[in-house]
Amino acid sequence: MDVLFNNLDLFGPFFLTTIELFLLSAVGSLIWGTILAMLRVSPVPVFRAVGTAYVTIARNTPLTLVFAFFVFAYPLLDIVKLDYFPAAVTALTVYTSAFICEVVRSGINTVPVGQAEAGRALGLTFGQILGQVVLPQALRSVVPPLISTLIALLKNTTIAAGFSVAEAGAIRSYLSERGENQLIGLLWVALGFIILVTVLSFVQRSLEKRWSVAR
Template structure:
């Protein structure tokens, strides 16, 4: 336990940054992924094609390459100057949103078509039908796979350690310089991630119980 208590500041700062990365990119992924899902079910062919193209390209691109693009290629475009932390958030959001999109789209497909048709018969537009009738039911039906995507996002934050972001994935290299036992360091890092995943799983179960009662 000396490895943990003697370097508690390193573990605390590393996991604090990891949680920040997860929260920011998680919210961004849910928003962008939902928007992409709306494009993919849009009645406008151009929107559907744009959503499909994005998902196809990003899902088949390794996350490390997405990081490399925003870390090295994006700055050469002379656009917005991003910090290392924000670069990691953008890369994680761009990548994860493609998977969130497919999860949300599968949830949309579970909603009976008759409900959307009835809403349109009442005069509701496409956006109103999705926002008030379809999406709330879709999110309830895809909660388990959605949480699985968020857990994968949490673990993917460790890639940011290779791009100058001092998060949990960089704890090992920091403690290596201090001469600490590497095996114990990795064990404590793994335990930290296990605890975070357990929290997310608990949130999932709570939401499942609450939404099952609501139904």
Template sequence: MSVLTNYYDLFLKTFGTTIQLFLFSAVGSLVLGTVLAMLRVSPVPVFRAAGATYVTLVRNTPLTLVFFFFAFAYPLLRIVQLDPFKGAVVALTLYTSAFICEVVRSGINTVPVGQAEAARALGLTFGQTLGDVVLPQALRSVVPPLVSTLIALLKNTTVAAGFSVADAGSIAYVLSEDGADMLIGLSWVAFFFVVLVFPLTLVQRALEKRWSVAR
């Protein structure tokens, strides 16, 4: 307990940053990932190709390289300057959205084709069919993999510590510099990550029960 009590402020501040990183990146990833999934099932070949290219490129790129781009290459473009925190949010969002896209797309594929055909027969456009008929059913069927992807995002936030973001991943550096007990300190870090993951698991179970549908 001495490590926790001596570095209470450090744990509180860094895990607060981690939670902020996760929340902003999760919202961005869900929005962008859903848009990408819509592109991938679009009847327009150009949109499908664009979505597939993005997903293939990003999914096969290490997350660290994405961070390197926003830390060192992006500033050279001189478009919109991003501080380390905002750069980390963008990097995590762009990276995770590729995985969210595939999860949502797999859910779309579970919806019977007859649902979309019936919607089109009623005069609904592609966007209306997808938004009002297909996506609500698709999201219900992908709750477990969607939450698993968000849990992976939460753990991936520690990568930001190597790029000037004082999140939970930076605790190890501080403890090492002070000569504190690294084993105990990192055990506390692992424990708090379990605490953060637990509510996501509860949300997953609650949504599964609420949205359970017979297929």
């Protein structure tokens, strides 16, 4: 307990940064991933090709390389200056959205074709059918894999510690500088992540229970 209480100035702010990093990246990934899924199922071949190319490249690129690009290479383009934290959010969003896209696309494929046909019969456009008919049903069916992807995102935030972001993954190095027991410190970090994952699991069960009744 001494390692925790003697270093609350590390555990508190650093875990808060982890939560902020996760929440911002999760929102960005859900939005961008859903847009990519819409591109993947679009009737326009060019849109499908763009969505497929993005997902293929992002999913097969190591996350560390994505971080390295936005932290070291992107500033050289001199487009928009990104500090370490925004660069980390961008890297996590770019990477995770590809996995979110595939989850949402699998959910879209579970919706009966008759739903879209009924929408077309009512005169709805492709965008209206997707946004008002298909996506609401698709998202209800993919809650478990969606939350699992977000849990992976939460754990991936620790990579940001290697790129000058003071979050939970960086606690060990700071404990080392203070001469604290790093093993005990890592156990507390692990416990912190277990608590955060438990919260996400609770959200998953709540959504599944609510939306199963809605169906």
